[in-house]
Amino acid sequence: MTNKIKSALEIALEKANKINKLSPEEREKIRDHEKIKSLLAQFYKGRLTSNGLWKKLKGISHSSLKDAQIMLLNSLSFKNSSHDFNLRKDGILAIETLKKKQNISLIESLLNDINLLQKEYTKIMKNMANNLKAEIEKNPQSRIKTIKQGEKIIVIHLSVEEALNENPQWKNFLTKHDKEYNQKFVKIREKLKEEII
Numbered sequence: 001m002t003n004k005i006k007s008a009l010e011i012a013l014e015k016a017n018k019i020n021k022l023s024p025e026e027r028e029k030i031r032d033h034e035k036i037k038s039l040l041a042q043f044y045k046g047r048l049t050s051n052g053l054w055k056k057l058k059g060i061s062h063s064s065l066k067d068a069q070i071m072l073l074n075s076l077s078f079k080n081s082s083h084d085f086n087l088r089k090d091g092i093l094a095i096e097t098l099k100k101k102q103n104i105s106l107i108e109s110l111l112n113d114i115n116l117l118q119k120e121y122t123k124i125m126k127n128m129a130n131n132l133k134a135e136i137e138k139n140p141q142s143r144i145k146t147i148k149q150g151e152k153i154i155v156i157h158l159s160v161e162e163a164l165n166e167n168p169q170w171k172n173f174l175t176k177h178d179k180e181y182n183q184k185f186v187k188i189r190e191k192l193k194e195e196i197i
Helices: 002-021 024-044 050-057 062-074 082-096 104-138 160-166 168-195
Strands: 144-149 152-157
Touching (some): 024 050, 024 082, 050 062, 062 168, 104 160, 104 168
Antiparallel strands (some): 144 152
């Protein structure tokens, strides 16, 4: 037990020594980074609005503002709910207004492109699902699944939804569709990172 405490203490002392060797600018950057991580954690949990985030980050260095935006961007995924997406979008744009040199319209436009891409993805997916469900409903045979258990063959009647999830055409479509739209999303997100200056 003492060894563990001692090694933890040694680690803490090593960190303190490293911090003491850092320049005041480097120390400030580390403090800002920790502050941003803490604020974003509150922001994601809904304990801080985009306006509250804006107020807390006011006066922070330009490079730290950029870091905060990149953290928000990195937390964006293609399958974010519209609430999570809008939360991150509002945060990114709120931080952008704190900068001396702003790129608000282009950043907002690229974020809107992601939103449109998500809507297009969902629309195409729903249309394909509905078309395949209609085919499955017309063909009762496609809702029958047989499983061999030892000498017995068990026949299972699937719901339309279950049959859709078993459908090879649907599985293939989902794989291709996800890959294509994820690539488009990553491209826009990378462009956004370039525009956050």
